[in-house]
Structure formats: structure tokens, C-alpha cells
Amino acid sequence: MKVFKFGGASVKDAESVKNVALVLDNQGFKNCLMVVSAMGKTTNALEMVVADYFAKKDYQQEIEEIKQFHIDIAKGLFPEEHPVYAEINLFFDDIDSFLRRNKSPNYNFVYDQVVSCGEMISSKIVSEFLNESQFGNVWLDARDYIKTDNTYREGVVNWKGTQENIKKLDASKNYVTQGFIASDEHNFTVTLGREGSDYTAAIFAYGFDASEMTIWKDVPGVMTGDPRIFDDVELLSSISYEEAIEMAYYGASVIHPKTLQPLKQKDIPFFVKSFLDPSMPGTKIGNADDNQYLESYILKKNQNYLMVDTRDFSFIAEDHLKEIFSLLLKYNIKVSLMQNSAISLELCLEDKFGHIAEFVQDLHANFQTQLIQNVSLFTVRNVNIEEVEKFYKDQKVLLEQLSKNTLQMVIQ
Incomplete structure (x- = not known):
């Protein structure tokens, strides 16, 4: 079948x-x-x-x-x-x-x-x-x-x-x-x-x-970026399940985040092809070749940047994190990116159900908050570390994170 x-x-x-x-x-x-x-x-x-x-x-x-x-x-x-x-x-x-x-x-x-x-x-x-x-x-x-x-x-x-x-x-x-x-x-x-x-x-x-x-x-397959947003993108002819899951998690719109896991469990090959030209090979997700390591760009819009500080300048400790994440679960708000320092926690949040105001109101009981809405999360997979500075040009960066081969920036 x-x-x-x-x-x-x-x-x-x-x-x-x-x-x-x-x-x-x-x-x-x-x-x-x-x-x-x-x-x-x-x-x-x-x-x-x-x-x-x-x-x-x-x-x-x-x-x-x-x-x-x-x-x-x-x-x-x-x-x-x-x-x-x-x-x-x-x-x-x-x-x-x-x-x-x-x-x-x-x-x-x-x-x-x-x-x-x-x-x-x-x-x-x-x-x-x-x-x-x-x-x-x-x-x-x-x-x-x-x-x-x-x-x-x-x-x-x-x-x-x-x-x-x-x-x-x-x-x-x-x-x-x-x-x-x-x-x-x-x-x-x-x-x-x-x-x-x-x-x-x-x-x-x-x-x-x-x-x-x-x-x-309506695209040739999985590209290194959304061609409606980014110039000079390339087709990824073959990528691994793991890379596809990472791309979906970071917000690549061509793949729904939950799609890959059941396919990977049974090793079912997954193709993304164009209905405009069905004779083209598209992208195969499964066994990968070196093509998966091309630099790829993902822009996730309609995000919320939230900084949470303790009121008494105490450290952000496990009990604080438990309270914050319990409220995130209550309001079905998803974390796209997080970073904490001694007395503050910075979050990039996706609020699909429109509960961000209620969430922030509940936080006010024990925390100070700063909310900036309608920001974007820009992710670069397989980033070239030597050329990373080019991505900061003309950007107002609220939060950044560089880990292994992935750069992420919350931008206004």
C-alpha cells in the first residue's frame, strides 16, 4: 500500500x-x-x-x-x-x-x-x-x-x-x-x-x-529555505529522518512536526514531490547522503518573546522553572527557544490558541515580565561558523543561541 x-x-x-x-x-x-x-x-x-x-x-x-x-x-x-x-x-x-x-x-x-x-x-x-x-x-x-x-x-x-x-x-x-x-x-x-x-x-x-x-x-521538494522568503535556495535530494525532524521542529513549513516519528518507527520511505511536475524526483527522507548538510534557513513568524525575572533577584531555580512550565502546559503554549541566566529566563513562545495574555497575567503573581509580540525566530541549520556574522547584519536581535551547527535568533 x-x-x-x-x-x-x-x-x-x-x-x-x-x-x-x-x-x-x-x-x-x-x-x-x-x-x-x-x-x-x-x-x-x-x-x-x-x-x-x-x-x-x-x-x-x-x-x-x-x-x-x-x-x-x-x-x-x-x-x-x-x-x-x-x-x-x-x-x-x-x-x-x-x-x-x-x-x-x-x-x-x-x-x-x-x-x-x-x-x-x-x-x-x-x-x-x-x-x-x-x-x-x-x-x-x-x-x-x-x-x-x-x-x-x-x-x-x-x-x-x-x-x-x-x-x-x-x-x-x-x-x-x-x-x-x-x-x-x-x-x-x-x-x-x-x-x-x-x-x-x-x-x-x-x-x-x-x-x-x-x-x-507546490515546491520541488524540501528546499534549503522557503523560496517565497529566501533567495538562491537549493533542493535537498535526500535527508535523514533525524534531520527532517530537526527541520520540522525548528519550523520548516514543508513538513508537519509530528509526521516523521511514525514513519521512522517502521522505516517507511517518505517523499516530498511537486504536483506541478510529478516526474521530478523530489526529496527522499530516510537514508541520507551528504546533501543533508547544506546550510538551510527557516523563518518562524508570529512568535512571542518573553523575559521572566524573579521579583527578589533570587536565582531562577528548579521551583521557579516548575511553576513557569506548569503554566505553559496549562495554556498550551509551546517553547520554540529558551535561555536562562542567574535571575532571568528568556523564552520564544508559540501561542496557537491565543492564551499568551492569560499566561503572562498568571506569571505576574511571582515574577516580573517583559513581553514583545509578533517577533520571528530565524534558524540556520548546518551554519558555517566562519561566516556567521553575516546573519546579524541589519537585524534587531532579542535573543540568540549557537549550538553545534545551528544558529537561532529571535528578531524584531
């Missing part, structure tokens, strides 16, 4: 969906499971629906606009009387119905029930189109197979139950399913974290003991 994953950019409109069929024609579609993301910017649009719902604003018009976006894509793929239109209407009726009857004040729970519909609709459209294009497949609801706890928006996978579910599938068939979504023990939808479709593909690959997994992007 092979596993393919197609992201939102690869199914953003009717022509893009048709291109998916061309990729399959080039690569072959046999004994294959395909994971599909929401179309284009649908996830962002559905996030706005949830935000307006809790703000008690009119969200129905936004739902109608998202529905029309999908209907317009379907019109470029199917005749007028095709059953897929009824499916699209049903999905959006379900969103509206859920929001009308919902009594839960839990933002994250509501988020998962609503935003997950983007993947459901997208995968249904793609599955139907492929069946019409002689690429026979069975549409699966990923929530029936991937089981998690009830940590909404960041579900923790029940690997034993999930693998048992996936093993029940017939590996000789072709399947189309959704990225990003799973369900808890009560069958409520739980998402796996933003950009979690790569992780979904890895979960299915792990469950199937897949021969390989490929994610299809």
Missing part, C-alpha cells in the same frame, strides 16, 4: 483537482490511499465562522459563501445533475444545524466540529471526480479509523486502536480520505492540529505498514 497526501493548494479549484488525476496517471493509482486537505483557504474561512459564532455575529452569510465556493468548483468537474451537489448542500446544512443547536461553550470543541467539514467536503468532491475519471476508489471517513483522546484541536492518537481499525481495510483497494481529522471515544470530531494532514497520512502509512508515503506540494 502507498499513501499519497494532497494539500489545499493542490485542490484549490477545478483545474487543480483535474491536475490531481494527471499526477495519478503519471504515478499510478493502485493499492493506494489518498489523504486530501480542505480546498484552498477553506480552513481559514471556517475558522472565521467559528469566531463570528462566538462573537454573536452573523455567520450564516459566510457559510453560504464557502458553500458557493465549493459548488463553483464542482461545476467545473461535474454535470448539473450530479449527486455531489446534494452532498455539498448536506455538509453545509450540517454545519448550520450544529451551530444552531450547540450548547457547548467550549471553543475548541465547536472549532473541531465545524472546521473539520472542509476536509469532508473536499475529499468527497475529489473521490467522486476520480471515480468519474476511471480512478476507482472508496471514500473513507477518517474519523472511523483514527481514534484520539478528547484534546480538541490537538488530539493525541490512540495508536493501538487506530492501527487495529486500519488493519481491517482491504489493502488491495484504493481509498480517498480526509486529513487533519479523527474522533474521540464518543465519536465527536477531534482535529490533529493545524496543518495536520501530513500527520494523517503518516498515521495511515503506519497502520498499513505502507511501502512508501508521498506528500504533493
Whole structure:
């Protein structure tokens, strides 16, 4: 069994969906499971629906606009009387119905029930189109197979139950399913974290003991930097699991951080290729060659710089660290970089759920704090130490760290 994953950019409109069929024609579609993301910017649009719902604003018009976006894509793929239109209407009726009857004040729970519909609709459209294009497949609801706890928006996978579910599938068939979504023990939808479709593909690959997994992007593969940000970047033709995990941890957007671990456990080769030119080799992640040691650049935006000082100028000790990290866990804030001195702790923080103000307020009881928001974390992997000064030019550096072959700077 092979596993393919197609992201939102690869199914953003009717022509893009048709291109998916061309990729399959080039690569072959046999004994294959395909994971599909929401179309284009649908996830962002559905996030706005949830935000307006809790703000008690009119969200129905936004739902109608998202529905029309999908209907317009379907019109470029199917005749007028095709059953897929009824499916699209049903999905959006379900969103509206859920929001009308919902009594839960839990933002994250509501988020998962609503935003997950983007993947459901997208995968249904793609599955139907492929069946019409002689690429026979069975549409699966990923929530029936991937089981998690009830940590909404960041579900923790029940690997034993999930693998048992996936093993029940017939590996000789072709399947189309959704990225990003799973369900808890009560069958409520739980998402796996933003950009979690790569992780979904890895979960299915792990469950199937897949021969390989490929994610299809709008770039040639894993580059030494995001070509939209950095000049003169190169393709990394082959890198190790360990190097890929490091790059993902530091914020390389082409790889979801959780994706690599299940693949490495079963030594499943992982490819990153371009859906714009599927004949190109892309990047292989697994057994590496010297190419992995090229200098690479990662810019992680929307970070928060926080300096924490003890009020009595005592040393930052273990009890202080325990209190600070307990609050980080409470508010689900992730540390991207940290550095401490005798009486202060400097942190670069990623606040995906918008709790930084509450976190800092709780710290004020025992600490002095200085918070600077909207900073960036710039990481250079395999840095040339002799030329490191060039990275400081014209930068306002708040925090820096140089360890082994990696330079990191928090910059404003």
C-alpha cells in the first residue's frame, strides 16, 4: 500500500483537482490511499465562522459563501445533475444545524466540529471526480479509523486502536480520505492540529505498514529555505529522518512536526514531490547522503518573546522553572527557544490558541515580565561558523543561541 497526501493548494479549484488525476496517471493509482486537505483557504474561512459564532455575529452569510465556493468548483468537474451537489448542500446544512443547536461553550470543541467539514467536503468532491475519471476508489471517513483522546484541536492518537481499525481495510483497494481529522471515544470530531494532514497520512502509512508515503506540494521538494522568503535556495535530494525532524521542529513549513516519528518507527520511505511536475524526483527522507548538510534557513513568524525575572533577584531555580512550565502546559503554549541566566529566563513562545495574555497575567503573581509580540525566530541549520556574522547584519536581535551547527535568533 502507498499513501499519497494532497494539500489545499493542490485542490484549490477545478483545474487543480483535474491536475490531481494527471499526477495519478503519471504515478499510478493502485493499492493506494489518498489523504486530501480542505480546498484552498477553506480552513481559514471556517475558522472565521467559528469566531463570528462566538462573537454573536452573523455567520450564516459566510457559510453560504464557502458553500458557493465549493459548488463553483464542482461545476467545473461535474454535470448539473450530479449527486455531489446534494452532498455539498448536506455538509453545509450540517454545519448550520450544529451551530444552531450547540450548547457547548467550549471553543475548541465547536472549532473541531465545524472546521473539520472542509476536509469532508473536499475529499468527497475529489473521490467522486476520480471515480468519474476511471480512478476507482472508496471514500473513507477518517474519523472511523483514527481514534484520539478528547484534546480538541490537538488530539493525541490512540495508536493501538487506530492501527487495529486500519488493519481491517482491504489493502488491495484504493481509498480517498480526509486529513487533519479523527474522533474521540464518543465519536465527536477531534482535529490533529493545524496543518495536520501530513500527520494523517503518516498515521495511515503506519497502520498499513505502507511501502512508501508521498506528500504533493507546490515546491520541488524540501528546499534549503522557503523560496517565497529566501533567495538562491537549493533542493535537498535526500535527508535523514533525524534531520527532517530537526527541520520540522525548528519550523520548516514543508513538513508537519509530528509526521516523521511514525514513519521512522517502521522505516517507511517518505517523499516530498511537486504536483506541478510529478516526474521530478523530489526529496527522499530516510537514508541520507551528504546533501543533508547544506546550510538551510527557516523563518518562524508570529512568535512571542518573553523575559521572566524573579521579583527578589533570587536565582531562577528548579521551583521557579516548575511553576513557569506548569503554566505553559496549562495554556498550551509551546517553547520554540529558551535561555536562562542567574535571575532571568528568556523564552520564544508559540501561542496557537491565543492564551499568551492569560499566561503572562498568571506569571505576574511571582515574577516580573517583559513581553514583545509578533517577533520571528530565524534558524540556520548546518551554519558555517566562519561566516556567521553575516546573519546579524541589519537585524534587531532579542535573543540568540549557537549550538553545534545551528544558529537561532529571535528578531524584531
